[in-house]
Amino acid sequence: MTQTTNAPPAAPPRRAQAWWRRPWIVPLLxxxxxxxxxxxPPYLTFDPSLSRLEPPAGNHLYYPLLVAHVLxxxxxxxxxxxQIWPAFRTQHLRGHRITGRIYVFGGALPxxxxxxxxxxxxxxxxxxxxxxxxxxxxxxxxxxxxLRMARQRRYGEHxxxxxxxxxxxxxxxxxxxxxxxxxxxxxxxxxxxxxxxKELMKYSAASIGVWLSPLLLLLLADWLLERRxxxxxxxxxxxxxxxxxxxxx
Numbered sequence: 001m002t003q004t005t006n007a008p009p010a011a012p013p014r015r016a017q018a019w020w021r022r023p024w025i026v027p028l029l030x031x032x033x034x035x036x037x038x039x040x041p042p043y044l045t046f047d048p049s050l051s052r053l054e055p056p057a058g059n060h061l062y063y064p065l066l067v068a069h070v071l072x073x074x075x076x077x078x079x080x081x082x083q084i085w086p087a088f089r090t091q092h093l094r095g096h097r098i099t100g101r102i103y104v105f106g107g108a109l110p111x112x113x114x115x116x117x118x119x120x121x122x123x124x125x126x127x128x129x130x131x132x133x134x135x136x137x138x139x140x141x142x143x144x145x146x147l148r149m150a151r152q153r154r155y156g157e158h159x160x161x162x163x164x165x166x167x168x169x170x171x172x173x174x175x176x177x178x179x180x181x182x183x184x185x186x187x188x189x190x191x192x193x194x195x196x197x198k199e200l201m202k203y204s205a206a207s208i209g210v211w212l213s214p215l216l217l218l219l220l221a222d223w224l225l226e227r228r229x230x231x232x233x234x235x236x237x238x239x240x241x242x243x244x245x246x247x248x249x
Contacts, residue, residue, distance in 0.1 A: 084162075
């Protein structure tokens with residue numbers, strides 16, 4: 001007797017969600033655009049007196065490398081937004097690969113390498129120096145790891161590591177916000193905790209910003225990755241008898 005097996009219908013191809021179903025995309029683009037529009041122009045003048053970071057006395061190499069660091073960082077931040085945009089990644093795979101190469105080789109890697117030099121020669125004190133060195137080293141490490149995963153076609157791991165790279169690329173934005181909040185919070189303690197030294201208070205506020213921002217964003221990135229991972233492991237639909245899926249005999 002001939003038996004037939006009713007195979008379950010194939011799932012329809014997954015479509016990328018429209019940008020407006022990802023409510024964080026537009027605010028992210030606007031935030032990055034506003035930050036770059038505020039931060040970058042002074043460095044385009046190539047005038048050290050307009051630098052937002054004080055160049056060390058007698059170090060004539062610092063400012064040109066700082067400008068290069070800022071420009072490479074600008075490329076990294078701009079391209080990173082498109083890298084994590086799900087609709088762009090799924091609908092424009094070639095564009096995703098091109099912007100990915102630009103992000104890595106024209107943004108993150110040169111900016112991270114220059115960040116090591118800038119961090120070492122900072123005038124912000126030892127805590128800021130170590131934070132900048134650690135942040136730059138982490139950025140280089142996770143970016144290179146993400147690149148290796150892509151070349152090995154381990155795309156799931158690639159997305160995880162590049163999400164962490166994106167978090168570190170954006171830590172400069174959060175650092176500025178935390179710096180302002182920390183300055184406001186520490187201001188009443190100038191005459192007590194800091195012995196009347198506003199300079200020491202500013203160093204402390206900057207230190208809080210550069211340490212907290214990458215830590216918080218890395219934690220957020222990994223939390224979102226785990227949340228997404230657990231969301232893909234949903235149990236079978238309720239009310240469906242597993243035995244009913246077995247082929248008839």
